Amino acid sequence: xxxxxxxxxxxxxxxxxxxxxxxxxxxxxxxxxxxxxxxxxxxxxxxxxxxxxxxxxxxxxxxxxxxxxxxxxxxxxxxxxxxxxxxxxxxxx
Amino acid sequence: xxxxxxxxxxxxxxxxxxxxxxxxxxxxxxxxxxxxxxxxxxxxxxxxxxxxxxxxxxxxxxxxxxxxxxxxxxxxxxxxxxxxxxxxxxxxxxxxxxxxxxxxxxxxxxxxxxxxxxxxxxxxxxxxxxxxxxxxxxxxxxxxxxxxxxxxxxxxxxxxxxxxxxxxxxxxxxxxxxxxxxxxxxxxxxxxxxxxxxxxxxxxxxxxxxxxxxxxxxxxxxxxxxxxxxxxxxxxxxxxxxxxxxxxxxxxxxxxxxxxxxxxxxxxxxxxxxxxxxxxxxxxxxxxxxxxxxxxxxxxx
Numbered sequence: 001x002x003x004x005x006x007x008x009x010x011x012x013x014x015x016x017x018x019x020x021x022x023x024x025x026x027x028x029x030x031x032x033x034x035x036x037x038x039x040x041x042x043x044x045x046x047x048x049x050x051x052x053x054x055x056x057x058x059x060x061x062x063x064x065x066x067x068x069x070x071x072x073x074x075x076x077x078x079x080x081x082x083x084x085x086x087x088x089x090x091x092x093x
Numbered sequence: 094x095x096x097x098x099x100x101x102x103x104x105x106x107x108x109x110x111x112x113x114x115x116x117x118x119x120x121x122x123x124x125x126x127x128x129x130x131x132x133x134x135x136x137x138x139x140x141x142x143x144x145x146x147x148x149x150x151x152x153x154x155x156x157x158x159x160x161x162x163x164x165x166x167x168x169x170x171x172x173x174x175x176x177x178x179x180x181x182x183x184x185x186x187x188x189x190x191x192x193x194x195x196x197x198x199x200x201x202x203x204x205x206x207x208x209x210x211x212x213x214x215x216x217x218x219x220x221x222x223x224x225x226x227x228x229x230x231x232x233x234x235x236x237x238x239x240x241x242x243x244x245x246x247x248x249x250x251x252x253x254x255x256x257x258x259x260x261x262x263x264x265x266x267x268x269x270x271x272x273x274x275x276x277x278x279x280x281x282x283x284x285x286x287x288x289x290x291x292x293x294x295x296x297x298x299x300x301x302x303x304x305x306x307x308x309x310x311x312x313x314x315x316x317x318x319x320x321x322x323x324x325x326x327x328x329x330x331x332x333x334x335x336x337x338x339x340x341x342x343x344x345x346x347x348x349x350x351x352x353x354x355x356x357x358x359x360x361x362x363x364x365x366x367x368x369x370x371x372x373x374x375x376x377x378x379x380x381x382x383x384x385x386x387x388x389x390x391x392x393x394x
Contacts, residue, residue, distance in 0.1 A: 008138050014110025072149035073109040073142065080138035090141075091171040 008080035016069035034066035105130035107139035118322035147179035189219035195236035222246030230280035242287035261301030342375035
């Protein structure tokens, strides 16, 4: 799927800032900066990957700056960034 | 027991930190806001955040309300789809002026509920924020079986009224909202739904806040919209029945129970006639006392 550079989220506590950009190489490359990377880094990357794949995006450069976001917040921010990057909304209307 | 709605706490829909913690403070309802507290550039992101939060976070017994954008904007219908799909309890319509607007929202809700196979699940409440809305309060309150309450939105109402908001030191304090409040509470009662008052936004003036809550309780409101957890305790304290009221209510309920056994609907307690309206008020006092943690159901036995 063709994407352009887009971002969503904030750097406030409990949030995550997601930047998505086109990637010339195959696959998803996730660069994660998180205060809880040691404990939850793998889980955060898993949520990001699953959310993007669920939206049909399997090739992108992702930069994630996490401030202790819950999984539901990560899903929401990744989806928002993906919708902005593809121009394809998830709602019917 | 009917659900209590003493406090409905506003939480901006684009603030995940506040959304995750809001229920810990114990408001009766939480209103996640997609409207005024979210900038146009962030409407899409806030909608996704609210959708995912509602689906995932365990808010316990807290009633979950979402204030959507008006259906006349490009955001309204998407908001309805997102929050109904996430299982929201109540959709709050902003700036409601006519019954037709409620019907239009209901149609949008039905579309999504039909797709999900859960028609009738979502309730509606309407915020009345204009003079036309206040005059149409009863029509709005009865526009749909899904209506659970109507609320006052004071800032827009005052702008429309061409009046200034009075402050606690004014001899006319609250005068500008008198008519709207009475329209709303009377319409809500006539329709058999709840009435909620507007927010009080000066967090540094808790004395005036307390006065305002005492006033709206005296007027018959069920509760108040709030913007900060600090306001919850004050509202709950004012709405909690006093010991004397509880004792009186218990005596009335015990006496009417006894009378019902004998097949009589009217009795006298301490020389005063007790009939249905008195019993309803007594039951409400007990419900509030239990919800406030002052007494338990076992205390009634």
